[in-house]
Amino acid sequence: MVTPTSLLNLDRQLCFALYSSSLAMTKAYKPLLAELGITYPQYLVMLALWQHSPLGVGELGARLNLDSGTLTPLAKRLQVMGLIDRNRCEHDERNVEISLTAAGKLLQARAEPLPLCILQLTGLQIPQLESLTSQLKTLRDELVANTQTRATAANHSVSPNPNPTPTAEHTPGN
Amino acid sequence: MVTPTSLLNLDRQLCFALYSSSLAMTKAYKPLLAELGITYPQYLVMLALWQHSPLGVGELGARLNLDSGTLTPLAKRLQVMGLIDRNRCEHDERNVEISLTAAGKLLQARAEPLPLCILQLTGLQIPQLESLTSQLKTLRDELVANTQTRATAANHSVSPNPNPTPTAEHTPGN
């Protein structure tokens, strides 16, 4: 069975282009991060902490768009490696503050060259890189705003998806 | 500790924009795919099979950039759901042919509206969508070409990464 052209064609899907390029990026980082002894998601957590430390689990999750089910075990591994500390906040024992250790701070210096290493692997020039990054951030924010979350309480945003673009409910396939 | 500007700034990273937008896309698809009873990676496999069935595990992996360690259990779940069949090839018993069942083919009709549903959630117009998709495919292919794989045998491509762009091996941070 061969279906050459359809809106469901794999190579036309933005979703698959996103998915496969994101995985490809992870694989590109892997050998570089292996020298630092961390994985790609762990690197993202370190990026957030290098920018601001300490951060609560919730605040970290808000910046990375990840929940505690992902961050808690991930942070425990970073703690075992000695890169971060995890402590209950004194004034509100519900909060867990995640902070860089001295070793965690020192790792930043070794990570500094990474963005330029990766830039070379992308084949992009700086303006293209910034343009693509900007487009993706816009896309992400739009998707987050228009996707109803499974949160228990009310969404404090205006509305999940009232009717963002009243265009083509259905159009003839190309 | 606050570090306002650095090349390591989280929100400047293409890698994080990719990562977070890809996860956001997965979450956007989730409630729609739940009605079809499949997950997002399962949907990608079905997309590939709707385009061409049967496909060997290896060929499927080549199209999706996934290996057998991911695809084998995923395909088994689709088989249990009755959407695909898995059979050893007669002429080469090493190959496993994955083919759509009648139910798998029927599911395509219910998936047809999805791309347009998602398009609305993205807030993009068609030209922007196609441009972004194209940029991401180019990026993915460049990253794959420049990332040395852990394959046992020799890489049959020219070379992992001889010296694609001999620019800035290191530059002063901004």
Next chain:
DNA sequence: CACAATTTAATTGTCAACAATATAATTGGC
């Protein structure tokens, strides 16, 4: 103060992604 509602993390279970390894079939010298 008491207590229900809320907030915050952690836990549990399922599905994924992948390195490393194992298993089985095939191919190519000899």
Next chain:
DNA sequence: GCCAATTATATTGTTGACAATTAAATTGTG
């Protein structure tokens, strides 16, 4: 034909992502 190398898939173990649930602390209202 025999056997080493190769090819193709499956298995195992680790890390991640997330829904659903649990546990604990805090807040607000009476």
